[in-house]
Amino acid sequence: xxxxxxxxxxxxxxxxxxxxxxxxxxxxxxxxxxxxxxxxxxxxxxxxxxxxxxxxxxxxxxxxxxxxxxxxxxxxxxxxxxxxxxxxxxxxxxxxxxxxx
Amino acid sequence: xxxxxxxxxxxxxxxxxxxxxxxxxxxxxxxxxxxxxxxxxxxxxxxxxxxxxxxxxxxxxxxxxxxxxxxxxxxxxxxxxxxxxxxxxxxxxxxxxxxxxxxxxxxxxxxxxxxxxxxxxxxxxxxxxxxxxxxxxxxxxxxxxxxxxxxxxxxxxxxxxxxxxxxxxxxxxxxxxxxxxxxxxxxxxxxxxxxxxxxxxxxxxxxxxxxxxxxxxxxxxxxxxxxxxxxxxxxxxxxxxxxxxxxxxxxxxxxxxxxxxxxxxxxxxxxxxxxxxxxxxxxxxxxxxxxxxxxxxxxxxxxxxxxxxxxxxxxxxxxxxxxxxxxxxxxxxxxxxxxxxxxxxxxxxxxxxxxxxxxxxxxxxxxxxxxxxxxxxxxxxxxxxxxxxxxxxxxxxxxxxxxxxxxxxxxxxxxxxxxxxxxxxxxxxxxxxxxxxxxxxxxxxxxxxxxxx
Numbered sequence: 001x002x003x004x005x006x007x008x009x010x011x012x013x014x015x016x017x018x019x020x021x022x023x024x025x026x027x028x029x030x031x032x033x034x035x036x037x038x039x040x041x042x043x044x045x046x047x048x049x050x051x052x053x054x055x056x057x058x059x060x061x062x063x064x065x066x067x068x069x070x071x072x073x074x075x076x077x078x079x080x081x082x083x084x085x086x087x088x089x090x091x092x093x094x095x096x097x098x099x100x101x
Numbered sequence: 102x103x104x105x106x107x108x109x110x111x112x113x114x115x116x117x118x119x120x121x122x123x124x125x126x127x128x129x130x131x132x133x134x135x136x137x138x139x140x141x142x143x144x145x146x147x148x149x150x151x152x153x154x155x156x157x158x159x160x161x162x163x164x165x166x167x168x169x170x171x172x173x174x175x176x177x178x179x180x181x182x183x184x185x186x187x188x189x190x191x192x193x194x195x196x197x198x199x200x201x202x203x204x205x206x207x208x209x210x211x212x213x214x215x216x217x218x219x220x221x222x223x224x225x226x227x228x229x230x231x232x233x234x235x236x237x238x239x240x241x242x243x244x245x246x247x248x249x250x251x252x253x254x255x256x257x258x259x260x261x262x263x264x265x266x267x268x269x270x271x272x273x274x275x276x277x278x279x280x281x282x283x284x285x286x287x288x289x290x291x292x293x294x295x296x297x298x299x300x301x302x303x304x305x306x307x308x309x310x311x312x313x314x315x316x317x318x319x320x321x322x323x324x325x326x327x328x329x330x331x332x333x334x335x336x337x338x339x340x341x342x343x344x345x346x347x348x349x350x351x352x353x354x355x356x357x358x359x360x361x362x363x364x365x366x367x368x369x370x371x372x373x374x375x376x377x378x379x380x381x382x383x384x385x386x387x388x389x390x391x392x393x394x395x396x397x398x399x400x401x402x403x404x405x406x407x408x409x410x411x412x413x414x415x416x417x418x419x420x421x422x423x424x425x426x427x428x429x430x431x432x433x434x435x436x437x438x439x440x441x442x443x444x445x446x447x448x449x450x451x452x453x454x455x456x457x458x459x460x461x462x463x464x465x466x467x468x469x470x471x472x473x474x475x476x477x478x479x480x481x482x483x484x485x486x487x488x489x490x491x492x493x494x495x496x497x498x499x500x501x502x503x504x505x506x507x508x509x510x511x512x513x514x515x516x517x518x519x520x521x522x523x524x525x526x527x528x529x530x531x532x533x534x535x536x537x538x539x540x541x542x543x544x545x546x547x548x549x550x551x552x553x554x
Contacts, residue, residue, distance in 0.1 A: 014351065014352050015142055015352065016352050016353055016354045017141060017352075017354075017534075018141050018144075018145070018399075018531040018534070019236075019238045019239065019240075019531070019534045020238055020354045022350070022352070022353065022354055024350055026347075057237070057238065059354065059355065061355070061356055061357070063350075063356065065346065066343055066346050066347055068347065068350060070350055070356060072353075072354035072355065074237070074238030075238075078145070078240065078530060078531040078534075079141070079142070079144055079145070079531065080143070080144025080145045080146065080529065080530070080531070081404075081528075081530055082404060082405060082407070082449075082451075082480070082482050082528045082530070083451040083453075083480060083482075084144070085453065085459060085460060085462055086460060087142070087143060087144050088142055088143075091460050091461070092461070094461055095461055098466075
């Protein structure tokens with residue numbers, strides 16, 4: 001069972017302003033990039049499910065020249081709401097990094 | 102050929118400018134020093150309270166280096182989004198520090214204070230005129246939201262910086278600004294390529310994060326009539342086509358279309374070329390001028406008061422199923438709260454089990470061994486601090502003794518503090534993710550000039 005984190009250079013997550021968050025997968029070579037790009041477990045719908053958000057507002061960008069796949073979506077609550085668990089969303093990449101590909 | 106050289110000595114004011122890197126930057130003869138002092142990343146409290154995140158001493162230290170550099174070289178210094186949130190009071194706070202620095206060094210010159218905080222009445226009028234629009238992902242608002250916010254700021258573009266510069270300011274200190282406007286303003290004014298100015302600004306707005314060694318030590322941006330060149334200040338770092346292009350992703354929802362008050366940066370056809378060991382040159386960016394100039398609005402308000410308690414648990418039976426313990430605990434606490442006279446609509450509470458699933462919420466993956474210990478953080482929220490604290494006090498004895506099952510002696514868990522609960526003060530929320538149409542880029546902006554002799 002290969003996890004995403006076993007085959008890519010980096011998986012990272014970050015807030016993008018108070019209302020959006022973003023996830024990025026950096027691949028070292030074209031082969032991995034194409035494999036990730038086609039993975040059925042990394043579709044917009046699957047990522048929306050993983051982060052429990054509406055798939056309609058999930059955006060995905062496949063950036064071939066720098067071999068990056070990026071997802072952006074509105075966060076469930078604005079950053080710093082009363083029971084915030086990760087203001088900067090900086091640790092939430094782990095969930096994505098553990099996806100089996 | 103028109104060019105403009107921008108020294109960006111640090112990703113954020115107060116992070117601690119490296120004097121050696123700064124000196125290298127000054128040797129490259131910049132036309133301006135630009136620094137971003139703001140961020141909403143650390144949550145709504147800063148804006149709601151009108152306070153800064155960074156220690157005063159660190160802000161003054163970075164300002165001192167930058168003001169001395171600018172005044173000695175005879176070039177302007179632009180500081181945007183003063184004091185993290187960019188409220189009027191934080192512009193004044195930064196201005197007071199600059200005045201101190203002027204006096205300590207015997208400088209004379211003009212300081213511009215550029216305010217962009219908004220009164221609710223102004224925005225209510227805009228609301229009535231249909232000139233306030235929600236961005237995708239914005240919360241629902243009503244006309245009342247503006248007066249419910251503790252503070253609201255308009256995020257300014259490049260034009261107010263230019264206005265202050267044209268009026269002879271040596272140091273321009275502004276309220277909330279887009280990170281890019283602070284950097285793009287002068288290159289745009291001097292007639293450089295507009296798309297390159299904005300794209301270059303976006304690239305360097307976090308300092309050396311666009312280099313291969315993100316030590317935060319600043320970057321040097323040169324914008325000309327065709328494109329822009331970017332390089333880090335310290336010789337152990339490099340801006341490569343990859344690091345330069347990759348930075349456009351950082352903290353941006355859409356990496357190829359970046360919206361500014363005056364238009365949109367379109368970067369999907371940009372070409373990145375390494376021109377020397379340290380420097381990447383970028384050309385081919387486009388800028389779509391907006392038909393309607395807009396300022397983004399940021400607003401935050403108090404939504405309640407909190408009390409927090411932290412207790413450590415190493416008991417094996419609790420750790421075998423920590424969530425079951427929390428469920429039983431909560432059911433018992435709810436009964437106790439009723440006895441103490443609280444109705445459920447007066448309070449809410451939340452448990453975070455650090456070491457278990459506080460950071461990555463939800464069920465832990467199957468087969469995960471129990472942790473050796475966890476930190477249990479209880480947060481209580483109520484309309485007043487007194488209610489939150491009194492509710493927390495009902496929890497206190499349970500946090501100390503609540504057992505994993507009842508056929509055992511009562512355990513005592515590990516408290517680090519006395520008193521065991523801590524009134525945390527207010528909790529806040531961002532309320533606005535909207536833009537406002539303006540007739541003029543300076544419509545929502547106010548200027549004050551201080552001439553120091």
